[in-house]
Amino acid sequence: MMKIKSLLLFLIIGVVFYHAQTLNIRKNSLEERTYEELEKEFYNSPAGEINSKSIADYYLKKAKSEKNTTQIAEGYVMLHFAEDLPNALKYLDSLQYITKNSKENIYPARIYLLRGNLYSKNDNLQSAFNNYILGLKYAKEKGNKRQIAMAHISIAHLNNYIGKHAETAKVLRHYAYDTDYMNEDEKNSLKLNLADAYIEINKMDSAYVLIKDGLLDSKKNKDVYRYHQNLGLLGYYHLHSRNYQKAIDGLLECEKYFFTNHNGSKRNQNYTLLYLGKSYAGLQEKEKAVGFFRKIDSLVLKTNYIYPELRDVYTYLIDYYKENGDKEKQLYYVDRFLKVDQVLDMQFRYISRELPRRYDTPELQQEKESITNELTKRKSLFYIVLSLLLISHLLFINVYFKYKKSEKNYKKIAQDLIQSVNENKGEKNRGPEIKNEISAAPVQTVSTENVEDKISRTISEDIAQTILKELEIFENNDQFLNKGITLGSLAKKIKTNSKYLSEIINTYKGKNFATYLNDLRIDYAISRLANDKKFRSYKIPFIAEELGYNNEQAFTLAFKKRTGTPLSIYLKEIENMSLN
Template structure:
C-alpha cells in the first residue's frame, strides 16, 4: 500500500462525497450509508481532509442519529491526530443525544468513550462504560446487533487486560471469540482480533506465536481496509519490531522503524512519533551506536513531553465532561420530578411535600457530586509515593547494578530535600548529570521506585512543595496563582493549575480557599 496513492484516492473520494452525498442522508439509504462509512474509515487516513467533510455533513444533518454519526467521525479524526482533548469534546456532544438515537449508535458512543477512558487510564470510568454496554446487550432483541456488541465487548476487555499486562487472562478472553471468526471477518475486525493475540503472546514471550498473529493481523488489515490507518500500522510495525528487538535482531527492527518513521513525517500524532522514536533509540542502543541513540532518544524525550502535556489536558477535559454529564443527568431527573410535583398540586398536598423533599435531596446530591467528581479515578496521580514501595523488576527492564541503583536512590533523596526541583531548567538530563549517572538509569529507577515518569515525579515534588508553603506560611494564601506557579518552577499559570488539579483532584484556587477556611476555623 503506497501512501501517496492512498492520499490521491482519499482526495478523490472526498470530492465525490462532497458533491454526490444526498442532503437527506437521514433517510439512511444504502448509498448514503456507504458514503458515511467511507468517511469514517478515512478519518484514520486523511483526518484533516475528512474534517472539512464533517462540516458539510453537520449542515445536512436532520436527526439525532445524523448528528451523532458525524460527532463519532469527528472523534475518530481527533483520535487519529492524537488530540484526545477534542476527542472528548466530540464524544460529549454525541453523548448528549444518546437517549434519542438507536441502540447501535448508543453502543458506538459508549465504545468510543471506553476506548478514550482506557487510553487515558481512567479505569473506573472504563468499567462503568463496559457495564452500560453489557446492559444494552442483554436488553437487545436484534440478534445481529447483539452479536456485534458482544464481539466488541470482548475485544475491548481483552485490550484492557493487555494494558494491565494480564496476558494469560487476555488470551482466555479473546479465545472465546474463536467460534465467531466468520462474523469477525464480516465486520472487518479480524486485524483487531489478531493484533490482540499477537500482543498477548508477545507479553508472554512466546515470540513465534506472536509473529504468526502479527502476520495474520497484517494480512487482514491489507485485505479489509483500502485506506491507511496509521494507528493500526503503528501497532503492527512497533509490535514486530519489538519481537526483532527481543531476538536481538536490531538491524531488522531499525529497517522497519526508520522506514515507517518517514511515513509519519506528516503526522500530527505525538503518541505515535514518541513510540517509534523510542524504539529506534533502544535498537541503536542495542547496536552500541551512541550517536544515533542520542539523536532519537532526544526526539523521543521531546515527544514524550508533548504527550504528557496532551494527556494531562485530555484528562482534565474528561473530568469536566464527566462532571457535566452527571450534572445534566441530575438536572433531567429534577426537571422530571418538577413535572410530577406540579401535575399533582391540585390532587394531593402530600405529593407536593414529598416531591419537594426529593427535589432538595437531589440538589444536595448534585452539590456533593460536584465536590467529589474531581477525585474520581486519579488514584494513579496521588502525591509522591514512598521509595520503600518497590515494585518487582520486570524481566524486560534495564539491568542496573545494585550499588548504582542504591547510589541513585540516595541521590534522589538528597535532591528531594533541596528545592532544586523548582528550577525551570530542571530536566532528566540535568538531574542525571547532578547524580553522576545516565538518563536511562535515572528514568528506569524513577519508574520502578516511584511508579512515575520523570515529568510526573518532578511535578509532584513541585506541587507538594507549594502545598507545604501554603500550609506552613499563611502569607502564601494571599499570593497570586501566577506567583505560586513561578515559585514552584512552573512555566506558566495555566500549566501550574492544570498539573495541580491533575495531582490533587481540585483546582489551586479551590484548595487555597478550603485551606484558608480550615486555618481560620482552627484559630477560632
C-alpha cells in the same frame, strides 16, 4: 506508420467509449435503487473506494433534487467519510445547518459524535474528547441509548489510550454483554478491544478466551479483516506472556495482510510493527527489532500517527545507536523522541504507560545539545580551533568554579546531616530531623488548636487518635520500607478509609501522603547509611530497593529533594568523617 497511428487512435476511442458506457450503465444502475438500497451498498463498501464515493455523490444529488431534508442530511454524512479533515468538517457543518430544526432524536448528538470520530481518526484526541462530551450531553437529552453507548465507548477508548485500562474494560464489558441494542459487528469490535484492555490489566485468561472466540468466529464468517485483527491481538498476548517466537509467527502474517492493498488502518499497521519489534527485542535480536522500529518512524513521519508506545520505540533506537557509537543516528532519534514527547505532553496531556527511566525530556535535551556541539566541533574544527579552545577554556573555568562552589555547599549540608545523626544516636527516633537551613522541604508544624478545629468537623477525636497510633506503629516498625505502599493499601491495613487517612496525615503531619512516605524513607536512609557500614557498602540500586523505591533514579532524586545534597556527596562525607 500510418497503420500504427490509426490503430492507436482506434484503441483510444475504444477506451473512451468503454468508460462512457460503463459510467452510463453505473448511473442507470444507481437511478434504479431506493435510498435504503444505496445506503446499504455504501456502508458495505470499504471506505475510500471510488464506487462508494459515486454512490454518495448520487445519493446527495438525488436528495437535493427531491428536496428531501432527511436524505440530504444522510448524503452529507456519507460524503464526509471519503474526504480529508477540512472537507469532511465542511460536510458535517452542512449537516449541522440542515438538521438544526430536525425533530429526529439522533440530532444534534450524531453530528458531535461523527466529529469526534473524525478528529480521533486524525489523531486530534483533545478535539475528539470535547466532541464526544457534547455528543453524550445531547444523546442524554434525547434519551437515545445507542448514541449514549457510542459516546461512552468512544471515551472509553480514549481512557485506554491514556492508560486507564480498568475503566475501559468496565465500559466495554457492559456494552458487549449487558445491552440488547448493539448489533453483532459492534459487539465483536467491543470484545476485540476488551481483550486488549484485559491484557493491559493482566487478565490474561479472559483475554485469551475472547481472542480465541474472535478467531474462530471471524474464520467461520470469512471475515478476513477481523481475523487478522484478532491474530494481531494474539501476538500481543504472546508478547505479554514472553512467548516471543509464537508472537512473531502470527504477527508476520498480520504484517503481510495489513500492508497489502490498504487492508490495514494506521493503528493496525503501527501496532503490528511495534509488537514485532518488541518480540525480536525480547529474543535479543536487536538488528531485527531496530528494523521494525525504524519502519514505525517512517510511518509516523508519513501519517503523523502518534501514540504513547512511541516513547519505547525511540528509547530503544537511541540506546541501540548509542551502543554502536553512531552519534548521527542517535541524535536523529533523540530529536524524534523530543518532538513526539512534546506532542504527547502538550496536546494529549496524559501520563504515558511507561515513561522511559533513562531518557526523560530534560536529560535528552541536554544530551541533544551535547551531541550537536560535538558534531559541530568536528565539522568546523579546522577553521575555528583557536576560538573554540579559548571559549572552551573560559567555559571550563566558569563551570569549574561554579561546581566547586556547589560542591562546598553540598558538603556543608552533608556534614550537618551526619552531625545531626550522631547527636541523635541515643534517641528513639530512627532518623535525624532535617534542619531548616537544609534546602529540603522543612518540617511543617501545625498548631494543636487548628488541628482539633479541623478534625472535629470531619473526624472524631477517637478515630483520629486510633489512626495516629496505627501510623506510629507503621513508622516504628519500618513498614514504610515495603514496596508498593499506596494511600489505599495503608488505609486498608489500618482498617480505615483513604479519605480519613489522607486528612489525618495532612493535618497532623503537615504534608500529603506521598511526601510523608518519602520523608520517612529518606530520614531512615540518612540515619542507617551513617551508622551501618555494611549497608553503606551495598550498591545504590540494592539500597534503593531496600528502602522501597522502584529504581535507583527515584531514590537519588528523592534524597536530594529531601536533604538538598546529592547522595554521592553524602556517602563520600560519611567516609571522610569516619577516617578522620
